[in-house]
Amino acid sequence: MELLDRYVQAVAHYLPAEQKQDIMRELRANLLDELESLGINASNQTDTVALTTFLQRQDHPQRIAQSYAPQYPLVASEDMGLYKTIVLKGLLVLFVYAVVTAGSYLINAQSVNAIAFLLVVLSSVWDNIGGMLIVITATFYLLGKSGYLAQWRYPSWSPETLPPANAQRISTSDGISDIMTSVFGLLLLWTPLWLNEEAYNSLILGIAPNMEHWRIILTIVMAGSLIAAIYRLTQTYWTRWSMGAYIAEYLIYIGVMLTLWSLPPLFVVNNPVATKLTPIIEQIFTHGWLVGAGIFVLITTSEVRKWRKL
Structure with a gap:
């Protein structure tokens, strides 16, 4: 009987306090029933070997x-795919966020130091990653334990709502890249x-006074791209409509770049200290708009091929 008591007590070590006594009684009763059916007397010293063999088979x-009182993990195995995606x-x-922060730093410092930029980005990510993981993991634990994740994991569906066999997944990294750019x-x-005001007046570059209206035009274009990119993050597969809209974005950017290439310089040197850079900057932007439009044409051509396969 001592071996049986020790086994039940060992199980009790892993049980929650509020359920321990009830489960111990149930487990003990179940084990005694099994022993009785096998003709083993737990109280009989002569059956010690048989009792030991029986317990070893448990x-x-x-x-x-765990079978009597399952402990919900921080993240269930069924939710690990979703967890990794959200992380x-x-x-x-x-x-x-880190790139924007680093960009702000570079603008204020008027620096093009790649190492400093990288350090600012890495430092920002490192400072925030711990808190992000805690929040995401705690959210998964609470929602999973309450049963909400199970409802979301297996939503209602029908064969008609399944994506086509030739469906193409939307790249999360591309979506984030679009958001970052916008x-x-x-x-x-x-x-x-x-x-x-002091930092702004000390900037090397600024929008030319006669091109100030392009600030509004470009804002509208980039804001539209930002909204579209955020929407794409909520979708899993491309549709002809969503990819068509994506292609339209590229066509708009191509049109904008070609227009800016044909117009007077969008950016001018504001800081008198850097006036010697004016010819170089004008050449960079003049050719840059054309090169950028050419790159976007190649990307658009590739996207059109994908669109035709949908």
Whole structure:
């Protein structure tokens, strides 16, 4: 009987306090019933060997306890795929934030130091990653334990709602890259709103006075791209409509770049100290708009091929 008591007590070590006594009584009764059916008397010293063999055939005490009182993990195995996806998206969001922060730092410092930029980005991500993981993991634990994740994991569906066999997945990294580009572009366009006057007046580059209306035009274009990119993050597969809209974005950017290439310089040197850079900057932007349009044409051609396969 001592061996049986020790086994039951070992199981009890892994049980929650509020359920321990009830489960111990149930487990003990079940084991005694099995022993009786096998003709083993737990109180008889002569049956010690048989009792030992019987207990060895039982599962490990911790696994027995888990079967009686399952302990919900921080993240269930069924939710691990979703968990990894959300963590990845969270990391990408942190990266976008870090790039914007680093971009602000470079603008204020008027620096093109790649090492400093990289250090600012990595430092920002490192500072925030711990808190992000805690929040995501705690959310998964609470929602999983309450049963909400199970409802979301297996939503109602029908064969008609399944994606086509030739469906193409939307790349999360591409979506985040689009968001990062739009946010950073908007940040650069509206430096007067968030930079202090002294820092703004010391900037090397600024929008030419006769091209000030392009600040509004580019803002509308980039804001539209930002909204579209955020929407794409909520989708899993491309549709002809969503990819068509994506292609339209590229066509708009191509049109904007070609227009800017044909117009007077969008950016001019504001800081008298850097007036010697004016010819170089004009050449960079003049050819840059054309090169950028050419790259976007190649990307658009590739996207059109994908669109035709949908």
